[in-house]
Amino acid sequence: MSNAQEKGQLASAISSEVMIEVSKMNKWYGSFHVLKDIDLTVHKGERIVVCGPSGSGKSTLIRCINALEEHQEGDIIVDGIKLGKNLKNLDHIRTEVGMVFQNFNLFPHLTILENLTLGPIWVRKMGKAEAIETAMMYLERVKIPEQADKYPGQMSGGQQQRVAIARSLCMSPKIMLFDEPTSALDPEMIKEVLDTMVDLAETGMTMIVVTHEMGFAKTIADEVIFMDEGDIVERNKPEAFFGNPEHERTQKFLSQIL
Amino acid sequence: MAIIKATKTPARPEPLSETSVLGWLRKNLFSSAFNTVLTVFTIYVIYLTVSGVYVWGYADATFVAETRRECYGNSLTGACWAGVIDWLDNIFYGRYPRDELWRINFGGLLLAFWMAPLWIARAKGKVLVGASVVVFYPFLAGYLFSGGDKGLFMQVMVSGAIVAFVINMANAIVGILKQESIAQFIIKRLGQANKADKKQRNLLIGLVAVGFGAAYLWQSSWTVEFVTWTKWGGLFLTLVISGIGIASALPGGIILALGRRSKLPVLRVLSTGFIEIFRSVPLITVLFMATTMFPLFMREGFVLNNLVLVIIAVVLFNACYMAETVRAGLQAIPKGQAEGAHTIGLGYWGTMGLIIMPQALKHMIPNIVGSFIGLLKDTTLVSIIGLFDILGMLRSISKDVPWLGLHKEPLIFGAILFFIICFAMSKYSRHLEVKLSAGSNH
Numbered sequence: 001m002s003n004a005q006e007k008g009q010l011a012s013a014i015s016s017e018v019m020i021e022v023s024k025m026n027k028w029y030g031s032f033h034v035l036k037d038i039d040l041t042v043h044k045g046e047r048i049v050v051c052g053p054s055g056s057g058k059s060t061l062i063r064c065i066n067a068l069e070e071h072q073e074g075d076i077i078v079d080g081i082k083l084g085k086n087l088k089n090l091d092h093i094r095t096e097v098g099m100v101f102q103n104f105n106l107f108p109h110l111t112i113l114e115n116l117t118l119g120p121i122w123v124r125k126m127g128k129a130e131a132i133e134t135a136m137m138y139l140e141r142v143k144i145p146e147q148a149d150k151y152p153g154q155m156s157g158g159q160q161q162r163v164a165i166a167r168s169l170c171m172s173p174k175i176m177l178f179d180e181p182t183s184a185l186d187p188e189m190i191k192e193v194l195d196t197m198v199d200l201a202e203t204g205m206t207m208i209v210v211t212h213e214m215g216f217a218k219t220i221a222d223e224v225i226f227m228d229e230g231d232i233v234e235r236n237k238p239e240a241f242f243g244n245p246e247h248e249r250t251q252k253f254l255s256q257i258l
Numbered sequence: 259m260a261i262i263k264a265t266k267t268p269a270r271p272e273p274l275s276e277t278s279v280l281g282w283l284r285k286n287l288f289s290s291a292f293n294t295v296l297t298v299f300t301i302y303v304i305y306l307t308v309s310g311v312y313v314w315g316y317a318d319a320t321f322v323a324e325t326r327r328e329c330y331g332n333s334l335t336g337a338c339w340a341g342v343i344d345w346l347d348n349i350f351y352g353r354y355p356r357d358e359l360w361r362i363n364f365g366g367l368l369l370a371f372w373m374a375p376l377w378i379a380r381a382k383g384k385v386l387v388g389a390s391v392v393v394f395y396p397f398l399a400g401y402l403f404s405g406g407d408k409g410l411f412m413q414v415m416v417s418g419a420i421v422a423f424v425i426n427m428a429n430a431i432v433g434i435l436k437q438e439s440i441a442q443f444i445i446k447r448l449g450q451a452n453k454a455d456k457k458q459r460n461l462l463i464g465l466v467a468v469g470f471g472a473a474y475l476w477q478s479s480w481t482v483e484f485v486t487w488t489k490w491g492g493l494f495l496t497l498v499i500s501g502i503g504i505a506s507a508l509p510g511g512i513i514l515a516l517g518r519r520s521k522l523p524v525l526r527v528l529s530t531g532f533i534e535i536f537r538s539v540p541l542i543t544v545l546f547m548a549t550t551m552f553p554l555f556m557r558e559g560f561v562l563n564n565l566v567l568v569i570i571a572v573v574l575f576n577a578c579y580m581a582e583t584v585r586a587g588l589q590a591i592p593k594g595q596a597e598g599a600h601t602i603g604l605g606y607w608g609t610m611g612l613i614i615m616p617q618a619l620k621h622m623i624p625n626i627v628g629s630f631i632g633l634l635k636d637t638t639l640v641s642i643i644g645l646f647d648i649l650g651m652l653r654s655i656s657k658d659v660p661w662l663g664l665h666k667e668p669l670i671f672g673a674i675l676f677f678i679i680c681f682a683m684s685k686y687s688r689h690l691e692v693k694l695s696a697g698s699n700h
Contacts, residue, residue: 068597087605095603105598109617118612119602164598171602 014222017044019175019206020065025074027057027064034060035071036230044174047207049217049238052227053253058210061227062177065208066097079174095123098168102180104160106152112139112163113148119171131170138166142196158189162196169200176200178209214258218242226250315670325660341661342671349651349671352491358405361482362494365402369395372423374430381433387426392505394419403498406484408477417473421466424473487565491646493675499565499647500634503572507633508626510573511580516610518585529581536578542639544571549643568640576633583629587622588614620694627687631680648672 020042027035034057042048050058063069065076067083067090076083078093107115116135120126126134139145142162144155152160161181168176178197182190194216201207201220211217217224217238224241226234226249234241234250242258245251274281287297318336320329321343329338342349351359372391375381398419401412408416429440436443444465445451445458490498517529536544548571549564556562591614599609619626641650652668655661 066601068600091603091605094600097601099597099601101594101598103592103594105594105601107595107598107613107617109620119604122608122612123603167602 014046015044018042019044019046019079020208021075021077022061022065023075025064025071025076027060027069027071027073034230035064038074038232040225040232042175042206042208044206045204047201047205047220047222048209048225049221049223050208050210050225050227051212051214051217051253052233055229056227057230058227059179062099062179062208062210065175066099066177067093068099095119095171096173097175097177098171098173099177100161100164100168100179100181102184104152104157104164104184106160106164106167108152111149111151112144112155115152115163116167116170119167124171135166135170138169139163141169141199142166143192156189157185158192161185161189161193165193165196165200175206175208178207178211180210180212182211182213212257214242226253228253326662326664337667337670338661338664339667339671341655341658341664342667344661345651345655345658345668348492348654349648349668350493352495352646352651353489354491354494355483355485355489358483358485361402361405365399368398368402368423372426375426375433378430378434380437381430382437382439383429387429390422390426394422396502396505398423402482403490404485404487405482408481413474413478416477417470420473420477421469424469425466487563490565492651493648495640495645496634496637496647496649499569499572499640500630500637502569503576503633503637504630506573507576507580507629508584510577511582511584512615514577514581515584515588518581519588533578533581536575537582541572541575541636542642544575545639545643547571564643565645568643568645572633572637576629579629579632580626583622583625584618586625587618590621591618620691623687623691623694627683631683634680634683635676648675 018041020040022038022040025035025038026033038061040061050061052058060069064071064083065078071083079096081089081093083089083093106112107118110118113132113135116138117128117131120131120134121128136145136148139148142165144159144162147155147159147163152163155163165176165181181197182193185193190213194213197207197209197216198220207220209216209220221238223235224238225232226241226245226247228249234245234247236246241250242254245254288294314335315337318333319339320332320336321339323329323332323338323340326338326341329336329340347356347359351362354362369391372395373387375387376384381387394415397412397415401408401416425440432438432440432443438446441458441462444462448461450458450461514529514533517525518533520526520529545568548567552567553562595613595617596609599613604612638647638649640647641653646654649672652672653665655668656663656665
């Protein structure tokens, strides 16, 4: 598959600094209890893959970390800031946490370059020339600098997803969240996106990735988390997770998808 | 598996029915016996109508006459356009003093020039052009049309309008010739291009201030004669009312729509109530309320003229309709767009202004223009409450002694005028749609 995969497991660069601290977090959609007593600590530079059956709450979990969803009980502390009703904190957190969606969510009325420079110019108050320079650097890094003047609708899904990754990176986030980034892609485009993500992992970015790409998980994950019905069922090193899953529910899930 | 085709199949030219006129005719008009009968019948009906209209409206019509009787003397079967031609000034300008008509024409011309850069691709700063039109033009035009003494506020606004207009024109010319904005041009000419942003900005602000001072001095040296609003009329009055309605309905509608979608309950309930009340009442009722009931509720001596009341009523009424159009447009934008905007740190106003609104407005163009056309036509209702707008003027021709009883021709003429204006608007909206969706195909 990817270059990194041929090299085998990436060297990890985990520091002792805590980036995300979730404790006793609960969330309901109406009367439906989506997330139950979630405890999760993520250190700086740590790369975590979250998997689990659909409806298990894995997307909701990372959306809570980015404050796209409100949680009702417990604490989420991101980069030392507690999420809550304080809107100033929310806006600040969102600039520190990048997020990549299943459906890209690029802005269709803006060119690729405008998509990338919007945040730096309007939120970071960066000069236009500098913002364009940064944007081109990241487009270079996701290997599509020649597409800068196109509109999202003119590109393939894989290219759009790489642009979405570059757009997040332009805000120089401390954490990157990925919500099933390859699920909406045609099979031949999955690899280019995963390669981009592996490249990103190599830079030491703190990442939480919700995905069903188990090969990818084996390559980059420092730890794999398995969720089911709102619980974190198992958290383990990838070798142990895939080689010798402890929980029965994990074994059943893995036997179905591998 | 067996190989079915060893070579690629080459492309062939399309069949004749796709290209030739005859092929098209056969395919679309004469494909079956029934279709043929239908086609022939339709052509016959069209022939009857067109030839009848031609004979009545042109061949047998009278264009020059002093009275309706003279028209009849000329031909009994033709139209009497002479009455309409005799009243043209009234139809367009109402009872506005004939010596002062230039003010209306000049006002219209100013607007055309002011907005022209919006359609010129090379001109820069289109947002500024649009904003300056909305902020300054109404005051300049308002003074031009009504005249009299300028109060201090009017003096300031008129000076502002003059400065804005001159800057705008200079900007457009520089844009066409050099493809840069007037600000860049001046900075370069003065050799300040390498100075800090702040210094450049201060210089420009200084220049604008000097220009404003000059404009202020100049405008205080003249006034135009006062024309009371009761003399306003005809197409001019219709365009004033609907123009103000159109310019303020969209911003008003956006504010109300955002209010209705707000997370704050008080704001939401207020907006919803306001929208629903205005939408459940016919415009004519709102107009009557504004002109007859509203003054009763006011303190004695507090008098707003009927025209202002009517304009306020039209604006509020249409803002409420526009609010629903805007709301529908906002709902059509996927939730992911707002989430995408949040993840790059944009707050509520940034998300709305940069991401959601531009996309929603694009989807809304057909509906917005539809409302504008409706607004333009609805303004003819003001003739019922005693304003002599274009419909009022057209109908008073039949009460003018030489043209007594001349109903048909004026109303047909009015219909043609409305058709031209509304059709142009609708064509332009179609053009806008195509243009705006050119880049992003979705």
